[in-house]
Amino acid sequence: MPEKSLLRSELLAARGLLSGENVRRAAEVLARRALALPELAEARTVAAYVSVGREPGTRALLDALRERGVRVLLPVLLADNDLDWARYEGAERLVRAGRGLLEPDGARLGPEAVLEATAVLLPGLAVDGRGMRLGRGGGSYDRVLSRLAGAGAEPALVVLLYANEVVARVPEEPHDHPVRAVVTPEGVRRFGGAQGFSAAPRA
Numbered sequence: 001m002p003e004k005s006l007l008r009s010e011l012l013a014a015r016g017l018l019s020g021e022n023v024r025r026a027a028e029v030l031a032r033r034a035l036a037l038p039e040l041a042e043a044r045t046v047a048a049y050v051s052v053g054r055e056p057g058t059r060a061l062l063d064a065l066r067e068r069g070v071r072v073l074l075p076v077l078l079a080d081n082d083l084d085w086a087r088y089e090g091a092e093r094l095v096r097a098g099r100g101l102l103e104p105d106g107a108r109l110g111p112e113a114v115l116e117a118t119a120v121l122l123p124g125l126a127v128d129g130r131g132m133r134l135g136r137g138g139g140s141y142d143r144v145l146s147r148l149a150g151a152g153a154e155p156a157l158v159v160l161l162y163a164n165e166v167v168a169r170v171p172e173e174p175h176d177h178p179v180r181a182v183v184t185p186e187g188v189r190r191f192g193g194a195q196g197f198s199a200a201p202r203a
Contacts, residue, residue: 003171007134011125011165015054018162027057029185030160034061037181037188039119039156045071047085047117047144047155050094050102055123056160062088073113076103081140085113112151114144119156122179127159128170131178131191145177156180 034040046065051058065072072088077098086104094102114120122141126134135141148155157179163186181190 004134004137007167007171008125008137011134014164015162018054023054023057026162026185027051027060030056030058030183031060031064033183033185033188034121034158034160035064037156037158037183039158039180040065040070043070043117043119043156045073045117046119046121047073047075047114048088048121049075049123051123052100052102056162058121058160059091061121061160063091066090073109073117074104075140076108077101077140078111081138082111082143083114083140084111085109111143111147114147115151115153117155119158120144120148122157122159124159124161124165126165126167126170127161127179127182127189128167129191130169131180131182132170132172132176133159133179134170142175146175149177158183160184 040046048058048062048065050062062072066088073085074088076084076086078084086106086108088104089106093105095105097103122133122135124133124135145157157177159179159182161182161184163184166182166184166189178191180192181188
């Protein structure tokens with residue numbers, strides 16, 4: 001089994017052991033940590049996603065950003081695995097789509113809409129000490145990151161993970177892009193210009 005596939009299987013198995021209460025509590029802390037990030041506190045437009053299953057939860061964070069007046073863009077999966085985008089208008093406006101995903105039911109804004117975001121929350125399974133992210137392998141966000149790079153856009157790239165998913169090393173390919181920060185229930189770790197781990201007291 002290729003190295004990336006093996007690591008994905010191990011991490012997904014670990015997530016599968018989490019209870020609903022584990023996921024709910026982690027989501028509450030993740031929302032508080034993420035909302036305190038300057039990159040999100042100062043953002044006018046944030047591209048994000050709706051967590052499903054035992055993914056680190058984003059629902060509370062999406063609602064809090066929207067309440068702040070932030071324009072939140074959510075992905076809409078296209079037939080070729082690329083991503084369109086639509087505005088988040090609340091949980092009641094989400095519909096179940098393919099692969100068990102939840103997507104907004106509003107107007108599609110086009111794949112280029114992500115270029116308007118000053119921060120992008122990326123789904124992932126792991127991040128390593130260099131900020132390299134391991135995704136699920138579908139390639140959708142590789143296209144998004146390539147689109148951002150091609151347009152010269154440099155939004156803050158942020159991943160929400162569980163603490164055990166910050167690993168020593170993620171297998172890397174030439175098209176992979178490092179992220180700026182990872183948020184876990186235990187704290188925030190930054191990469192690039194601002195290294196280190198910042199842990200806030202539990203509320």
